[in-house]
Amino acid sequence: MLSNVVDISVSCARSRLADVIDHARVHHVPVFLTRRGRRVAAVIDAEDLERITQAAEDLEDIKAVEVARAEVAEHGTIHWDEVKADLGLA
The missing domain is CATH 1.20.5 (Single alpha-helices involved in coiled-coils or other helix-helix interfaces)
Incomplete structure (x- = not known):
């Protein structure tokens, strides 16, 4: 599981998508997706x-x-x- 991580690379998120979604939903915090260290998107509970x-x-x-x-x-x-x-x- 992602524990308190709120930034994760796009490539890592791709392989752990279910965990990323669950983290955003359970903890009610956005998970920011990064590319080359820069935030490019976020996963957030609907x-x-x-x-x-x-x-x-x-x-x-x-x-x-x-x-x-x-x-x-x-x-x-x-x-x-x-x-x-x-x-x-x-």
């Missing part, structure tokens, strides 16, 4: 990746809300009737 992706999307949403609030603070709001008229819905 559920961990989903949580990270969801957190990134949540942060993007929060940032969009902050931008929208700043725009409202600077320019005010538009009355709904005006929006409908602009869209040809009134």
Whole structure:
């Protein structure tokens, strides 16, 4: 087993793929794959990746809300009737 190793060469990982995957899943830490000593990829538990992706999307949403609030603070709001008229819905 890989114990606490988090960096492993691509060639070594190729021959120990099941161990690499198990390490990432059991310990919930990425296993970085290296080539010539440089990190080139990572193996990460799928559920961990989903949580990270969801957190990134949540942060993007929060940032969009902050931008929208700043725009409202600077320019005010538009009355709904005006929006409908602009869209040809009134």
